[in-house]
Amino acid sequence: MPSAPAADQIRLLDVQALDLRAQQARHRRDHLPVLEQIAELTARLVDLDEARVASATRASDLRRAVQKAEDDVQSVRDRAARDSARLASGTGSPKDLQALQAELEILVRRQAELEDVELEAMESLEQAESEHASAKEQVDAITAQIAELAVERDAAWAQIDAELAGLAAEREAAAAGLDAGLLALYVKLRDAHGGIGAAALAQGQCLGCRMPMNPGDLRDIEAKSPDTIVRCEECGRILVRGAGK
Structure with missing residues (x-):
């Protein structure tokens, strides 16, 4: 059965406590309300x-549709103006003048139709520009909100990162000189058991899984050398004896 100095096993709980605090800090960092x-x-x-x-x-x-409608209307207006001028001049045969009059009437109706198309296009354009302005205003407002929240997030991250740096320094000091085999086993178990690789044995139970032990198992544990590394039969974590002494 592996062993490590009993004092090192007790010191391991300090490492465990610091690792838990760091784990909690990283969880806070990843789940800040501002991130959501x-x-x-x-x-x-x-x-x-x-x-x-x-x-x-x-x-x-x-806009292109409005421009086209305006061009179409202007084209008809120009044609009607030319016909009106020719009609007013009286130049041409009666048949020609009659044809001009008929064409002018058609152009007047065509102009009215095209002006309706132009008006409809302009109204649609006005609505589209209003929708675009509203969407842009909302985009700008939310972009500004995100920028403000990013400042809040970065400040919180900086604070937690500073906390993590301090915990890492404390952890390094706490782990300095610990039995290498004990520390390696602890890290392996910690990573496999949700961040807890070592727990105190107190009041007849493992404080890692909170499962009480039967008297026979407790006697067997107590009979082992203080340097023997004991594992919880339920959760497999390192059981640290004498932590409260």
Whole structure:
């Protein structure tokens, strides 16, 4: 059965306590409430930015549609102006003038139709530009919120990182000179058992798994040399005896 100085086994509990504190600090670092807020806002930002891009594209398309409608209306107006001028001049045969009059009437109706198309396109453009402005405003607001939360996150991370650095220094000091085999076994068990590789034996139970031991097992443990490394029969962790003495 492996062994290590009893004093080293007791000191191992100090290492365990520091490792637990570091584990808790890392958990806090990974689960800061601000991280969830940033994630939620970032997801919203993605959706809003897609809406902003879509509205910008639609507004661009509608600007071209408005320009085309304006050009079409202007073309009809120019043609009607030329026909009106020719009609007013009285130049041409009665048949030609009659044809001009008929064409002018058609152009007037066509102009009215095209102006309706132009108006509809302009109204659609106004709505698209309004939607784009609203989406951009929301994108800017959420981007600013995320930036503020990132400052809060970075400050919290810096504080926890400083705490972890201090714990690492304390842990190094606590582990200095410990039996190498004992420390290696502890690390292996710690990694396999949720961060706890060693626990005190107190009041007839392992403080790692909180399982009480029967009197026979306790007598067997007490009969072993203080330097013998004892393992909990239930959880397999190192049982540290005499920690409370």
